[in-house]
Amino acid sequence: MDLFHALTDEERSRSRLDAKITALVLDDVDFVTGSTINELAERAGVSPPTITRFCRRLGCASFADFKVQLARMTYVGLRYLKPEMPTTTVSEVIDDIVAKAQDTLFSLHNQLDHDRLEDAARLLRGAGFIQAVGAGGNSSMIANEIQNRLFRLGCHVQSTNDKAMAVMLAAAATPDTVAIVSSMTGRDVELVRCLDLYRHHNVPTIALTQSGSPVSERASVVIPIDLPEGVNIYRPTSTRYAYLAVIDILANLVAYADRQKSLQYLRRIKEELVSNRDGDDRQLLGD
Amino acid sequence: MDLFHALTDEERSRSRLDAKITALVLDDVDFVTGSTINELAERAGVSPPTITRFCRRLGCASFADFKVQLARMTYVGLRYLKPEMPTTTVSEVIDDIVAKAQDTLFSLHNQLDHDRLEDAARLLRGAGFIQAVGAGGNSSMIANEIQNRLFRLGCHVQSTNDKAMAVMLAAAATPDTVAIVSSMTGRDVELVRCLDLYRHHNVPTIALTQSGSPVSERASVVIPIDLPEGVNIYRPTSTRYAYLAVIDILANLVAYADRQKSLQYLRRIKEELVSNRDGDDRQLLGD
DNA sequence: CATAATTATGTAATTAATTTTCCTTATCGG
DNA sequence: CCGATAAGGAAAATTAATTACATAATTATG
Known part of the structure; x- marks a missing residue:
């Protein structure tokens, strides 16, 4: 390159x-x-x-x-x-979105810190209860995805897009709770307060955010995601793909930590879905 | 390729x-x-x-x-x-997730039907009200993303992950309503009922789903997304990346249809976010 | 099961592509 | 303006790739 x-x-x-x-x-x-x-x-x-x-x-x-x-x-x-090629026609837009998404995944691949991911996965799979916090469109999606990915593996997860709720969750945390938060800017003032509270209650925290940001400074384990945004304000941020990939990686690492257990839960979910559909069990899980 | x-x-x-x-x-x-x-x-x-x-x-x-x-x-x-290389170490999992995501985006790029995307974008930008329906983990995320992307452009959108709700929405649809639905399998029995109802009420529908599926047969405009799933049951479905990209493309096409209007809304949202944070306006929108 | 037809493969000849050598022409600093 | 140095081209030499042709292997068919 x-x-x-x-x-x-x-x-x-x-x-x-x-x-x-x-x-x-x-x-x-x-x-x-x-x-x-x-x-x-x-x-x-x-x-x-x-x-x-x-x-x-x-x-x-x-x-x-x-x-x-x-x-x-x-x-x-x-x-x-x-980079400054104008995008107007359908194929230009397709190329633009797809190329930027792939480019983002590529950059992510180069910058991921393996040890931090390992640390985060270890925390998650040891957790009795996981709280996923993310608010404001993009990070909301990520928090919800954390729940969506982890409950399938038998984890007890609650996601919230409500920072006031996160404060209450932190206050009610049992000793085996782990929090995982997402913030693309790392500058969300309320989320910073949440993290301070989590720390005060001895809840370990994992943050997916920009390195060097206020959020990153307060988390127990930081998965730094530093990606350049394009100049195109109209284009949805491709950074979401990177965050999503990090979630997938973490979920995968959690799944592999106990394949038997994961498989059992994944199978149960699949059986339920298939019987609710047309019996075609070649279909994927969780539509 | x-x-x-x-x-x-x-x-x-x-x-x-x-x-x-x-x-x-x-x-x-x-x-x-x-x-x-x-x-x-x-x-x-x-x-x-x-x-x-x-x-x-x-x-x-x-x-x-x-x-x-x-x-x-x-x-x-x-x-x-x-493909059958075992994934266990952190770097193998990273490679696996990132490569599969990129591969999925690549396959999507090759199969996207430009005309159908154009049709869908035209429907969306002409709509007075947009209803986004998707349920069950993955498609829920997509429906929510449709709302997240489009409200920023000044569209009136309501997303729901509740099919009973979709039925009611369809019943209450005004003549300028457009529905957009997502189903990765295309075999969701309730969603099929929803689409029949939308048709009965003359609400144009856009479906992101597998081609040839019951859902695809009932939509006004189908964006077919046919991607092979891997054999690895532990890995989260990479198809989500493709659906997300389609949403981004549609949102981008809607935005470009009226750049002035889109810019106005995007700017307003940004200003509000910046004043709520630390005033650093180089940050991206909608954390 | 034999045999014809087809397909796959190798050897050697041919062609094409690339690099090297050697020479000419610019360019730059006194 | 002169000499030194770098850049560039022409043609030769080399290397790489393909074609033509012959042979072996495989498959289909009676």
């Missing part, structure tokens, strides 16, 4: 033709990945050796290597080579 | 060597993308022309084309090349 940065790096001393090739590559990645060195050279108005040298300067072993690296980069990054 | 499916397709009649090459490719994508045809042929124990023919059978124009397509596919499909 360094190729992308090398290509967009203004610092890299660029001769006239180098800049020309760079522009061509960024402008039409698909052409470049599909072309021979001669085709590319012709279209760029340079000689083939210049292309080879260009690739070497970018850190690739050869033109073939360059093409492969470029292809590897494109799928996720494709749209992001031209 | 069917290459992934072509590679994993058991149907494709495989000769002994074909299977051998397939296995090698799936086993070490990185080696293959970086190797010459001779290196690959030697390692597979076949002759170079066999490799060329193998690539052609998979639908690629040449070995170079095959490498590029493979490289393009790798990140997303990486894990899915070895």
Whole structure:
């Protein structure tokens, strides 16, 4: 993925033709990945050796290597080579949403802290009762998903989108309670108060939030999620996909900690659903 | 980009060597993308022309084309090349969840019907009132997200996770009402009844569901979402990511239909949130 | 079960693509 | 303006990939 940065790096001393090739590559990645060195050279108005040298300067072993690296980069990054491309037609919107979602998942993948996830999963699977707190549209969804994912594994969970409720929950917490909170900004003043209260009642807390934020500073275990938002105000925040993935990862880790138990609950739920439908048990759980 | 499916397709009649090459490719994508045809042929124990023919059978124009397509596919499909790989460690779970989510988004991208999305968006932006129905964990989330995305654009939406409620809503529908429903299986008996009722009251309906299902047969506009579920019962269904993306696309299309109006509502919401927080207005909307 | 038809595979020849070598032409700092 | 240095191109050399053709394996059919 360094190729992308090398290509967009203004610092890299660029001769006239180098800049020309760079522009061509960024402008039409698909052409470049599909072309021979001669085709590319012709279209760029340079000689083939210049292309080879260009690739070497970018850190690739050869033109073939360059093409492969470029292809590897494109799928996720494709749209992001031209970030300010306007989106209006249906296919542009589809590309935009899907690419940004994939890009977000990719960035998440690179930044996830394995140890913190392990810590969080350990807390969750040891909990007698789990309180999931998240408010305000996006984090509400996440809190609800925590409940939706974990109750299927036999966990006792209560989710709330109401911070006043969270305060009461914290006050009523038994010693085996664990709280898990979500805040995309990490700056929710009331949630910060909730976390202080949880700490006061010795309830361990897991926070899915921006690192360095007030919320992150108060949680027992922080799963930092720091993702750049695009400039497009119209586009729903793709950060939700990352949060959702973290929930899935945590739920999966909890499930694997005791496969027998998880399976038992998942099967029971499935049987109930199937008998309530048309008996087709190949369908997935929990529509 | 069917290459992934072509590679994993058991149907494709495989000769002994074909299977051998397939296995090698799936086993070490990185080696293959970086190797010459001779290196690959030697390692597979076949002759170079066999490799060329193998690539052609998979639908690629040449070995170079095959490498590029493979490289393009790798990140997303990486894990899915070895679907039965056990997931136990934290990094395996992370890879599994993230790759499956990306793969799901990718498949969705390939199957989305642009015209149906356009139709659905047109219905939504012309609606005086939108009713979003979805029940049972996953579809509940989707219905709620429809509300969450659309109210920000100035739409009047009510979401419900209660099918009895949906029946009443349908009965009380004004002539400018549009209903949008979600069902991952498309076999929810009560939802089918709801759709019949909506039809009876002349309320146009949009369904996000499996094609060919009872639900899909009763909706005015169907956005078919047909995705293979993995065999892993422990893993939360990745189909949710696809449904979420469809919501985002629809919301985006609605927003672009009247940018001025959308912007006005989005700004108002943002201002309110910022003044309720710490005044940092670079933060995203609707935590 | 034999045999024809078909398909798969390898070898060698051919073609295409890429890189290297060597030479020319810009560019930059005195 | 001159010399040094870097950039670029032409052509040769090399390497990679494909095609043509021959052979082996497999499958279908009587």
